[in-house]
Structures are given as C-alpha cells and as structure tokens.
Amino acid sequence: MKQRLIMIAGLVTLTIPAVAEDEAEKSLSSADLQNYIGFGVVIAMVILFLVVMLVLLRTFRTLARVLLKDQGLTRAEIEEKMNPAKRRKEKGELWRKLLSLKPMSAEKDLLIDHEYDGIQELDNPTPAWFMYLFYITIAFAAGYIMIYHVFGVGELQYAEYKTEMAEAEIEKKIYLSKAANLVDENSVKIENDAGMLAEGKTVFKASCSPCHGENAQGLVGPNLTDEYWLHGGKINDIFKTIKYGVQAKGMPTWEKSLTPKQIANVANYILTLQGSHPAGAKEPQGEKEGEEKLASK
Structure with missing residues (x-):
C-alpha cells in the first residue's frame, strides 16, 4: 500500500511541472519563443567557443612541454620556461614609456662629454609623440594654405561671413512670409511698407x-x-x-x-x-x- 502511495505521489510530482511547462509554453508568443531560442543559441555558441579556446591552449602547452623535453631540458627547466617569474614593474614605468622619458638612474649614460662653467647637457632627444604631433601640425598648415589660399576651395572668414548673412536673410524672408499669414483681426497693425x-x-x-x-x-x-x-x-x-x-x-x-x-x-x-x-x-x-x-x- 505504501509503495502504491509513493508511486502515485511521484507521478503527481512529475506531472505538475510538466503541466506548468505546457501552460507556460502556450502563454509565450511565437515571437518571444524565437527570441529566447536565439538568445540561448548565442550563449551556447559563446560557451562552446570558450571551451574550444581552453582546449587549444592546453594542447599548445602540452606540445611545448614535449618539445622542450625532446631538447633535453629537465623538469625544473621546463617549468621555469613555461612559467617565467614576472618582473616587478617600477612605479611610473608605463608613464615613462608613453612619454619616452628616461629614468633618473640612466641619467649618467645620457651626459654629453663637453661642459661649460660646470654645466653639463643631457643627450635626451625630443619624444617621438611630440615630433609626430609637430609633423601633423606642419601637414595641417600646408593643407590649410593649399585649400583656402591657393586653390580657393574653402571660404575665408569674410567670405564665410557673407555667405552666412545671405543664408540668414533667406531664412528671415521665409520666416516673415510664414509669420505674416499668422495675422488676424486682433493682431493686425497699420503698416506703411x-x-x-x-x-x-x-x-x-x-x-x-x-x-x-x-x-x-x-x-x-x-x-x-x-x-x-x-x-x-x-x-x-x-x-x-x-x-x-x-x-x-x-x-x-x-x-x-x-x-x-x-x-x-x-x-x-x-x-x-x-x-x-x-x-x-x-x-x-x-x-x-x-x-x-x-x-x-
């Protein structure tokens, strides 16, 4: 008897979620269902891509270990090659690289041989980024002169001002022509134009x-x-x-x-x-x- 009750309870327990899922599926429109399916496919593809990349990475590392072992390296040397110790970056190293700066410790190597009155000069060239920016300004100036003063493709300041004033006058006439038709018996005024x-x-x-x-x-x-x-x-x-x-x-x-x-x-x-x-x-x-x-x- 107890076994039958347990079986009946189990069937009811399995049936209720199935019925609930059927009702939920019916409540979903076909468009929503397609969106959910598409979203699920995208997530599955991303997960599959990550898994493949991890497998390839592991494969490459295994192959590297085999090749290093064939070269006669010991286990410790292979581990050192595969997992090199990370060099601790000095404070401000990234900033110095971006600005092409030299550390203070390297200043003695930059001194020029000659001196004057006890003053020595550093052989510290202008940073590359500054020179690139300087060259860009030269190219811009050359292009500006050719466009505005040689070929006359662009309008100079005064010509641009006259063009804008002419456009403003046209817009003014359009506005006044529209505004004039907004007049009625309450707003009409005596005009002598x-x-x-x-x-x-x-x-x-x-x-x-x-x-x-x-x-x-x-x-x-x-x-x-x-x-x-x-x-x-x-x-x-x-x-x-x-x-x-x-x-x-x-x-x-x-x-x-x-x-x-x-x-x-x-x-x-x-x-x-x-x-x-x-x-x-x-x-x-x-x-x-x-x-x-x-x-x-």
Missing part, C-alpha cells in the same frame, strides 16, 4: 473694385475714401469686415479666397485712400470716425 501697400492695391483692384470702384469711390458697395464707416474704420474693423464679409448686404467672405497677409495688405491700402476725394464718389454712409478714433487702435 511700400511693397505691402502695392500688393494690397493689386488685390483691391482685382477683388474689391467691382463693388467699391476702381478708386474705392463706391459703386454697389460704400465709398471707402471718406470718414464714414458702416462697420468701423479702424484697421482691425476693416480686416474683420474683409475676412468675414457682410452677408446681409451682399459682401462675400474673403477668408477662403485671400490669405491673412493679403487681407492685411488690402486693409492698410484702404486706409491710405482716406481723404483722396476721387471723382464720382458715392454719398457718405454709416458713422463718422475722425482721425484720432481711427488711429486709436
């Missing part, structure tokens, strides 16, 4: 003159050259009127046809027409706004 006003005049002639007249004297739309305004005569009001239009009176919205920059230019151009008194001007409409009120915003 001749180029902006000329562009505003061109847009006005093409889009606004059919209703307001060639000289803004007023046709279907109101006269824009007097002091009377239906929807405000400030720069912000004019921009807003052009942008959103006045649907009730037949003026279309222009925000989809003109850019914010174009609307701002037209608004500024309209303000320059104040007091121009064109021929055939339409009678005033709206409320009168004086110069102080127009410039207040």
Whole structure:
C-alpha cells in the first residue's frame, strides 16, 4: 500500500511541472519563443567557443612541454620556461614609456662629454609623440594654405561671413512670409511698407473694385475714401469686415479666397485712400470716425 502511495505521489510530482511547462509554453508568443531560442543559441555558441579556446591552449602547452623535453631540458627547466617569474614593474614605468622619458638612474649614460662653467647637457632627444604631433601640425598648415589660399576651395572668414548673412536673410524672408499669414483681426497693425501697400492695391483692384470702384469711390458697395464707416474704420474693423464679409448686404467672405497677409495688405491700402476725394464718389454712409478714433487702435 505504501509503495502504491509513493508511486502515485511521484507521478503527481512529475506531472505538475510538466503541466506548468505546457501552460507556460502556450502563454509565450511565437515571437518571444524565437527570441529566447536565439538568445540561448548565442550563449551556447559563446560557451562552446570558450571551451574550444581552453582546449587549444592546453594542447599548445602540452606540445611545448614535449618539445622542450625532446631538447633535453629537465623538469625544473621546463617549468621555469613555461612559467617565467614576472618582473616587478617600477612605479611610473608605463608613464615613462608613453612619454619616452628616461629614468633618473640612466641619467649618467645620457651626459654629453663637453661642459661649460660646470654645466653639463643631457643627450635626451625630443619624444617621438611630440615630433609626430609637430609633423601633423606642419601637414595641417600646408593643407590649410593649399585649400583656402591657393586653390580657393574653402571660404575665408569674410567670405564665410557673407555667405552666412545671405543664408540668414533667406531664412528671415521665409520666416516673415510664414509669420505674416499668422495675422488676424486682433493682431493686425497699420503698416506703411511700400511693397505691402502695392500688393494690397493689386488685390483691391482685382477683388474689391467691382463693388467699391476702381478708386474705392463706391459703386454697389460704400465709398471707402471718406470718414464714414458702416462697420468701423479702424484697421482691425476693416480686416474683420474683409475676412468675414457682410452677408446681409451682399459682401462675400474673403477668408477662403485671400490669405491673412493679403487681407492685411488690402486693409492698410484702404486706409491710405482716406481723404483722396476721387471723382464720382458715392454719398457718405454709416458713422463718422475722425482721425484720432481711427488711429486709436
């Protein structure tokens, strides 16, 4: 009976880990499983490589012992050859090698025969690393002269400055062209730039003159050259009127046809027409706004 119980307990013990492993394998995705397999293969290859290297090292040492024994060396001599005593390095030895320095103990061997007033000179040449660095600077200087002053491949300081200033000017124009289209009825300002006003005049002639007249004297739309305004005569009001239009009176919205920059230019151009008194001007409409009120915003 006891034997049966022990056998059953053993089977249960072996079955539980197997079931757990099956569930764990099912929970792992195929990609994760491939990663684990690949990682395991890499580790196995590294271990195999180390084992092979250790075996080869041991083989070479055995062969060396055999060859030394064939040469008639005793066991002690072979051990001395195979395991030579390590020489203790002096303090600062590595630093002296890097800088090509000589130890103080070797100073007497560096003395030059002649002396002057009791002063002797050491025959201590310039370190190799310093000479290499010196030669590199000479090569660099020669290359610099050829590139910048002989062949003119590279730009000199002043030419490079002019190139960078030209590039900065191009970037500035690109930025301003983008920034100009960020203007709206709240941020628009009065501008007196001749180029902006000329562009505003061109847009006005093409889009606004059919209703307001060639000289803004007023046709279907109101006269824009007097002091009377239906929807405000400030720069912000004019921009807003052009942008959103006045649907009730037949003026279309222009925000989809003109850019914010174009609307701002037209608004500024309209303000320059104040007091121009064109021929055939339409009678005033709206409320009168004086110069102080127009410039207040």
